[in-house]
Structures are given as C-alpha cells and as structure tokens.
Amino acid sequence: MQSSNPLNYWLVKSEPDAYSWDHFVKQGKAVWDGVRNYQARNNLASMRVGDQVLFYHSVTGKEVVGLARVCCESYPDPTVPDDPRWVVVELEPVTAFPKRVSLQQLKAEPLLQNLALIRQSRLSVVPVSPNEFECILALAHAT
DNA sequence: GCCAACGTTGGC
DNA sequence: GCCAACGTTGGC
Numbered sequence: 001m002q003s004s005n006p007l008n009y010w011l012v013k014s015e016p017d018a019y020s021w022d023h024f025v026k027q028g029k030a031v032w033d034g035v036r037n038y039q040a041r042n043n044l045a046s047m048r049v050g051d052q053v054l055f056y057h058s059v060t061g062k063e064v065v066g067l068a069r070v071c072c073e074s075y076p077d078p079t080v081p082d083d084p085r086w087v088v089v090e091l092e093p094v095t096a097f098p099k100r101v102s103l104q105q106l107k108a109e110p111l112l113q114n115l116a117l118i119r120q121s122r123l124s125v126v127p128v129s130p131n132e133f134e135c136i137l138a139l140a141h142a143t
Numbered sequence: 144g145c146c147a148a149c150g151t152t153g154g155c
Numbered sequence: 156g157c158c159a160a161c162g163t164t165g166g167c
Contacts, residue, residue: 015165037150059165103166122149122164 009128010047011054011064011117012091021055021065025093029071032125033079033088040125045074047089054128054136055093056117062103064136066096097140111135 012032014020024030035041047053053068072090080086106112112135116126128136 013165062166120148121166124164 005048008046008048008051009054009130009133010043010051011056011126011128012068013056013058013117013124015059016057016061017059021057021093021096024055024068024091025066025096029090029092030068031078031088031090033077033086035077035088035125036086037124038085039120040123041085041087043125043127044087044089046127047073049073052094052133053091054133058124061100063100064097064106064140065100067094067137068092069094099140099142101136101139105139106136109135109139 019030032044035044047070049070049072051070053070054064055066055068056064068091070089071092074087074089076084077086077088103118106115107118112118112132114129115132116123116128120126
C-alpha cells in the first residue's frame with residue numbers, strides 16, 4: 001500500500017575543507033555525525049529512509065552542490081558512546097547538481113524568502129518545504 | 144579579519 | 156530564573 005508518510009526534505013551543511021561533496025561521493029555513504037545542537041539533532045531524528053537531503057557547502061563555496069538521500073535513520077552517535085543526547089543518520093549521494101546553487105541565488109529568489117538556511121544561518125541541519133525543494137532543484141537545472 | 148546571531152555556562 | 160560572559164558558526 002502507499003505510504004502514509006510523504007518524503008520529507010532537508011538541507012545539511014558541511015564545510016568542504018572538513019568534509020566535501022567530492023569526498024562524500026568517493027565514499028559512497030556518510031555517517032552524519034558531529035551534530036551538537038539540539039534543534040539540528042531533532043531534525044536528524046525526524047529523518048526517514050528515502051528523505052531527500054540537499055548538500056550545502058558552507059563557508060567555502062556557499063552553495064548547494066548536490067542531492068543525497070537518507071539511507072539509515074537516526075541512532076546514537078557512536079563517536080560519543082557515553083553521551084546519549086546525540087544521534088547520527090546515514091546519507092548516500094544521489095546526484096551532483098548540473099549547476100550549483102549559490103547562497104546569493106537562494107537569497108534572491110522570492111519563493112525562498114523563508115528558507116530556514118537563510119533565516120537560521122547557524123543551524124547545520126534544517127528542514128526544506130516541498131515548494132522550496134522544487135524551486136532549488138529548478139535552479140540547479142536551469143540553463 | 145570582523146562581527147552578528149545565537150547557544151551555553153555559571154554566578155547570583 | 157535572570158543575565159553577563161564567553162564560545163562557535165558562518166556570512167561578508
């Protein structure tokens with residue numbers, strides 16, 4: 001039967017100097033660890049297998065570079081076994097964008113004025129609405 | 144390099 | 156429970 005839970009959309013940030021899209025693609029999969037903010041943690045915990053995740057390069061690049069998907073839902077962060085507060089998910093790359101979408105472009109787009117990435121610039125895992133997601137994909141494929 | 148935003152910590 | 160001090164993130 002059809003799932004009653006539609007896919008959700010997210011955006012995760014990574015500094016490419018620390019962990020880049022290229023590295024992610026080479027590995028084929030990533031354990032998304034190191035999140036130490038409760039709001040971001042709650043977002044990780046809400047992710048479901050198949051959810052689509054935009055991959056954003058912060059600080060260097062400042063652009064959405066590709067699309068990933070959730071391949072494993074949240075479980076306790078193995079890097080801090082004594083601290084049960086934090087969780088990880090696992091992500092796998094789906095596609096590199098034909099055209100990366102810069103922060104400048106996102107800010108200029110009327111449909112994206114409420115984008116959590118912009119409104120809460122320090123949050124490293126943010127939700128994206130279906131409309132916002134479609135808009136960003138369109139920018140990534142625009143000629 | 145600067146600074147705004149914001150989360151955390153700890154004194155009271 | 157308040158708030159000052161401080162640390163971190165990330166855009167500019």
